[in-house]
Amino acid sequence: MKVGSFFSGVGGIDLAFEGAGFEIVYANEFDIYPIKTYECNFDIKVDHRDINEVKAKEIPNFDCLIAGFPCQSFSLAGYRQGFDDEKGRGTLFFEIVRIIKEKKKLGKQPKIVFLENVKNLVGHDNGNTFEVILQHLENLGYHVKFQVLNACEYGDVPQNRERIYIVGFLDKEEYNCFNFPMPLKLTTTLSDVIDFNNKVDDKYYYTEDKCKFYKTLKEGMTKTDTIYQWRRVYVRENKSNLCPTLTANMGTGGHNVPLVNTKYGIRKLTPRECFNLQGFPICFKLPDISNTRLYKQAGNSVVVSVIVRIADHIMDSVEEVENKRRVV
Numbered sequence: 431m432k433v434g435s436f437f438s439g440v441g442g443i444d445l446a447f448e449g450a451g452f453e454i455v456y457a458n459e460f461d462i463y464p465i466k467t468y469e470c471n472f473d474i475k476v477d478h479r480d481i482n483e484v485k486a487k488e489i490p491n492f493d494c495l496i497a498g499f500p501c502q503s504f505s506l507a508g509y510r511q512g513f514d515d516e517k518g519r520g521t522l523f524f525e526i527v528r529i530i531k532e533k534k535k536l537g538k539q540p541k542i543v544f545l546e547n548v549k550n551l552v553g554h555d556n557g558n559t560f561e562v563i564l565q566h567l568e569n570l571g572y573h574v575k576f577q578v579l580n581a582c583e584y585g586d587v588p589q590n591r592e593r594i595y596i597v598g599f600l601d602k603e604e605y606n607c608f609n610f611p612m613p614l615k616l617t618t619t620l621s622d623v624i625d626f627n628n629k630v631d632d633k634y635y636y637t638e639d640k641c642k643f644y645k646t647l648k649e650g651m652t653k654t655d656t657i658y659q660w661r662r663v664y665v666r667e668n669k670s671n672l673c674p675t676l677t678a679n680m681g682t683g684g685h686n687v688p689l690v691n692t693k694y695g696i697r698k699l700t701p702r703e704c705f706n707l708q709g710f711p712i713c714f715k716l717p718d719i720s721n722t723r724l725y726k727q728a729g730n731s732v733v734v735s736v737i738v739r740i741a742d743h744i745m746d747s748v749e750e751v752e753n754k755r756r757v758v
Contacts, residue, residue, distance in 0.1 A: 431451075431452050431453065431493040431494055431542075431745070431748065432452070432453050432454075432455045432490070432491070432492040432493050432494070433447050433452045433453060433454045433455065433456075433492055433493070433494045433495075433496055434455065434456045434457075434489060434490070434492035434494070434495050434496070434540065435454055435456065435457040435458065435496050435497070436457075436458050436481060436495065436496070436497040436499070436525075436526060436529070437458070437459065437481070437497050437498055437499050437500060437522070438457040438458060438459040438464070438468060438476065439459060439461075439464045439468070439498060439727065439730060439731055439732075440464045440467040440468055440471075440727045440731055441457070441467070441468040441471060441472055442498070442708065442710070442731040442732040442733075442734050442737070443496045443497075443498055443544070443546060443732055443737055444457060444468075444472065444496070445471070445710070445714070445734050446732075446734050446735075446736075446737035446738040446740075446741050447494070447496060447544075447737070447741045449734075449738045449741070450738060450741035450742045450744070450745050451745050452494060452741065452745070454472065454474060455474075455490045455492055456474075456477065456489050456490050456492060457472070457474050457476045457477065458476065458477045458478075458479070458481055458484060459476050459477075459478060460478060460479070460480055460481065462478060463719060463723045463726075463727065464727050464730075465478055466717045466719060467715075467716065467717050467719075467724075467727055470715040470716075470717050471714055471715050477489075481522065481525045481529075482525060484525075484529070485532065486528075486529045486532030486533045486536065487532070487536065489529070489533075491533075491538040492540055493540055493541050493542060494540055494541070494542040494543070494544065494744075495526065495529075495530065495540040495542070495543045495544070496543075496544045496545075497526055497544070497545055497546075498545070498546040498547070498731075498732055499522050499523050499526060499545065499547065500522055523563060523566075524566075526543075526545075527566050527570070530543070530570055531570070534570070539570075539571075539600065541599065541600045541601060541604075542597070542598065542599055542600070542604075542744060542748075543567065543572055543596070543597070543598040544595070544596070544597055544598075544740070544741075544744070545595070545596040546593055546594070546595055546596075546732055546737070547593065547594050547596075548593060548594065549578050549592040549593060549594055551563075551594050552576075552578065552594055563596075564576075567596075567598045571600050572598030572599060572600060573598065573599050573600075573602055573605035574596060574597070574598040575596075575597050575598075575605070575608060575609075575610070576594060576595065576596040576597070577594070577595055577610045578592055578593065578594050578595075579592070579593065579595060579610065579611075579736055580592045581593075581709070581733040581735075581736055582616055582672050583613045583614065583616070584611060584613060584614060584736045584739065585614070585709050585733045585734075585735035585736035585739070586614050586615075586616055586617055586618050586709075586735060587618055587623070587707055587708070587709045587733060587735055588616065588618055588619060588620050588622075588623065588671065588672050588673055588707070589672060589673045589674075589675065589676065589707045589708070589733070590670065590672045590673070590674055590675055591675045591676070591733055592675075593732070593733070593736075595610070595736075595737075595740055597610075597740065597744060599747075601751065603751045603754075604747045604748055604751050605747075607746075607747035607750050607751055608743060608744060608747040609743060610740065610743065611739040611740060611742075611743055619671070620655065620656065620657065620671060620672075620673065621655060623703060623706035623707055624657075624690060624699065624703050624706070624707075625692075625700075625703070626654055626655060626690060626692050627692070627693070629694045630694075630697065630700055631700075633721075634697040634698055634699075634700055635694070635695045635696065635697040636689070636695070636696045636697060636698075637695070643660060644696075646664070646665060647660065647665055647689070647696050648696070649665075650664070650665030650667070651665060651667075651689065651691040651696055652691070653667070653691065654690075654691050654692060654693065655671075656668060656669070656671060656690075657672075657673050657674070657688045657689065657690060658688075658689045658690070658691070659674060659686050659687065659688060659689065660686070660687065660689065661686065673688055673707050674686070674688060676688070676704055676707060676708065676728060676729045677729045678725070678726040678729035678730050679725070679726075679729070680698065680699065680704060680725040680728070680729055681698075681701075681721055681722040681724075681725030681726070701716060701721055701724035701725055701728060702716065704724075704725060704728035704729070705724075705728050705731075707728075708728055708731050708732065708733050708734060709733045709734040709735030709736065709738075710731075710734050711734075
């Protein structure tokens, strides 16, 4: 099954769908820096135009549309302006609708839609925003299922990250066959994805001369196997043995940034460790760009291991229906 990817970022959703047996035939991303990471890992030249300029007739035909459309306008960490977002990010969902409509007119409407966004999308504007999204998908003929899944419960990664996943099928039988995956036992520990034992580059460490609240960190960060956060005036220990939700500002070293205490000192996570916490495989390549960009890319990305499981279930549903029809 062929996939068209929109708001592709570094390709986390794409990587997951590839792992489930889908073929990525098109990717669109406006930001040039995630594109560099994407093209390091996929044999696809990314269409880097603004999605508003992209016409459906210019895109290869595909069976499944995937998109992690911009979430800042719905996020608790943002201003929650939704469709009224000043930067226009909230309305980009309607560009997905436009492309599907254009493909439909061409007789090539994708049979499956997969969307990912922040948990707060469900309750934004008392549920009205999410209702509009569902209504548009249903008007296009999709039968829709959705669920909020936490990465630590469904992706076997030690990160507390809740996201809404939306899956739509044109085929009612495929829709009936599809179910979201069941919870998994968390077996991956923080020490599996974060290097507590070896020294990393000096730039990641906090020192008294570079950090005005270093003394408070030193007093509060006593354990060497968990994650802490600086909360403006105090140190918070994450006693759940999970990393808090990664954000795009992890490279700043300021408020809420995850910190670890190692025998070599107190430090923030490396970009690679952040990608590990997002369920990316070790073989995923990080290009030679600034760490600030890499932190942002990791924080804005998805938990690959959760989406692999969903994509597997989508593929299983399609194959199950096809097999039944062959027998008949």
